[in-house]
Amino acid sequence: MLLSLTIHNFILIDKIEINFNKGFTVITGETGSGKSLIIDALLYCLGERLSTDIIRKHTDKGFVESVFSIELIPHIKAALQANNYEVNPLLIIRREFTNKGTSRCFINDSPATQSFVKVIASSLADFHGQHENQLLLHHENHLAVLDAIAHLETYIDTYYLLWNQLQQSIFSYQDLIKQELQLLEKKEYSLFQLHEIEDISPEPTELSDLEHQLSVIQHAAQLYESSHNLYVLLYNSENSARDSLIKSQLLLQQLSTIDHSFQLYLDECTQAIASISEISTFASAYCSSLNFEDNTINRIQERLSLLYRLKKKYGSYDSIFNIWNQLKEDIRIASNFDDELRIKKEDILRIKTELSVLAVELSEKRIAAAYTIKESIELTLQSIGIEHPIFSVQIHQIPSLHNEIDAMSMSISIHNDYVKVKSSGIDIVEFLISTNPGEIPKPLSKAASGGEISRIMLAIKAMMAHIDKIPVIVFDEIDTGISGRIAQKVGFLIQDIGSKRQVIAISHSPQIAALADNHILVQKKIIDDRAYVTTTLLSNAEKIEHIASLISGNNITPSSYEHALELIQAKKLL
Known part of the structure; x- marks a missing residue:
């Protein structure tokens, strides 16, 4: 639920703070008063892109801040927690902007990317305006609407993963064919390079290991002398450190029998003797391990010379092993090219078989959902003034042409017919409607007026309000093209949606405004040659007067x- 919206230096808005309540909130005001600026500001706060000239004239910076209650939205809490944001019952989203066109987003006062804010916002609020009405006229958008109502997201995600696997497998097959001649031409040189590397057979850590060994041998005299002196000083001399500590240990034992406060230091002395013994043992063994033989140095230097040559030729020591693996793979493919093609083709056919099963399942779920959607939308349209609607969800597939029916095409076999397969499935979906008795259903763009399109979209939103979990629905001038009795019926439907979700609606209609639980009046005032937008939450008495003015204008009559x-x-x- 949206609790508040604070807007500062946004276009014509100096500073306003709006507190929202649950249920149906209507926003009214004269044309040009700034009603839609409030919706634009909320959209901007929730990550949408707007033009860069949104900052109020003669100001340097501004912000929009929205506060949502997310106590009953566990998946948003989980998303915030997964991205290391503080999780509270209240979610504060703020977007700051400057006169230089830059902006920054914050979630609970921590910086956030615009894309992450949009992800969170998609579960907070659903916006509907004239733009969505226009989108509904294009059948390309109908499939997404059907899938959203039917809640097929999980099935579509599973299907898409396999579809993408098919696409990548076909690309890989086609690339292999293109590489055939190239691989065969360079096979001889690849064999030469492979033998060159394999004759030396470097190991991944061999270069650094040999460099270390050589450094140790070259400093062997110094290392021997120092490690031997260390051994003598600590262990093998008349007054060695170990002997002195053993004497100290005996004294500490005597003292601790008299005063227990010495026990701690006795333990530390005992530990020191053990440490010195361990160091002495290592120093002695190290001296014995040192090798002064010249042939060892020569052998290491000769091996390093071979490794340095490979390193110089192939760019870096690590790249030797990458190239080595690639050479072996190229030669394997060039030597077994027909087998490689066969394996890839078999894999493509296997994926197509699996994809056909998923595509049919997805299509069947859409067909089942289409019948439910038809019934629901027809009933809703009847309730908002379209008395004899016939709403139809047409689902069909695009057949593949004969020359496209092969293993390498993006087509699959469905019931012995080949159809084109897309990232969203095999279906083409289009909504058809008839709003008058005796008329056959036609595409929305040909059969529905502007007011009817608004009501069809409202019917879809009403159906989704019963299904989805988005807590806020925002309608920007849902009453376009309707008035009177029809507007009141639309208002009843919005009121019904408001009983299940928080609804915020901009309206010019007195019939719709009268049914709201909360009424916000937006006004534009001119002070010192500057425009200021103000908002007022109307009391019951003010609401009656304002609705009366919507009916008769400024001259309110009895x-x-x-x-x-x-x-x-x-x-x-x-």
Whole structure:
């Protein structure tokens, strides 16, 4: 639930803070008063892109801050926790911007990327405006609407992974064919390089190991003398450190029998004797291990010379092993090219078989959902003034052409027919509608008016409100193209959605505004030649007066006041 929205230096808005309540909140105001700026500011806060000139004139910086209650939204809490954000019952999202066109996002006062804010926002609020209405006119968008209503996201994700695997396998097969001539041409040189490396057969850590050994041998005299002196000093001399510590240990034993406070130091002395013995043993063994033989140095230097030659030729020591592996793979493929093609082709056919099963399952789920959607939307459209709707969800596939039916095409066999396969499945979905008796359903762009499109989208949103878990729905001028009795029916539907979700709607309609639980009035005032946008949460008395003004204009008459009361009372009768 959206609790508050604070806007500072955003276009015409100097500074406003709006507190929201649950249920249905309507925002009204004259044309140009700044109603849509509030929605734009919320969209911007939640990660959407807007033009760079959003900052109020003669200011350097601004911000938009929204506060949501997420106590009942566990998946948002989990996403925040997974990305190391502080998790509280309240989620604060803030976006700061400057007159230089830069912006920064914050979640609970910690920096956040714009993309992550958008991910979180997609589970917080669903926006609907004229842009969405226009999208509904294009059938390319209908599949996504159907899938969202039917909650097929999990099935689509599983399908997409396999579809992507098929695409990559086909690309790999095609690349292999292109590489055939190239691999055969360079096979002889690849064999030469392979033999050159394998004759030397370097080991991954061999170069550093030999360099270390050579350094030790070259400093052997110094190392021998120093390690021998260390051994003598600590262990093998008349007044060695170990002998002195043993004498100290005896004294500490005597003292500790009299005063137990010496026991701690006796333990430390005993530990020191053990450490010196360990160091002495290592120093003695190290002296014995040193090798002064010239042939050892020569052998290491000769081996290093071979390794340095390979390193110089192939760029770096690590790259030798990468090239070595690639050479072996290239020669293997060149020597067994037909087998490689066969294996890849068999893999593609296997994936296509598996993909066909998933595609059919996904298509069947869409067909089943289409029937439910048809019934629900027709009932909803009847409730908002379209008395005889026929809503149809048309689902079909695109057949593959004859010359596309082969293992390497993005087509699969469905019930002995070949159809094109896409990242979203095999289905083409289009919504059709008839709003008048006796008319056959036609595409929305040809059969529905602007007001009807708004109501179809509202019917879809109403259906999704029963299904999805997004807590806030925002309608920007949902009443476009409707008025009077139809507007009131639309208002009843929005009121019903508001009983399940928080609804925020911009409206010019008195019939819709009267049914709201909360009413915010937006006004634009001119002070010292500057425009200021203000918001007011109307009391019940102010709400009646304002709705009366929506009916009759500034000249409120007794009849318009009485009509406003009737419209408000209609809500109470529900």
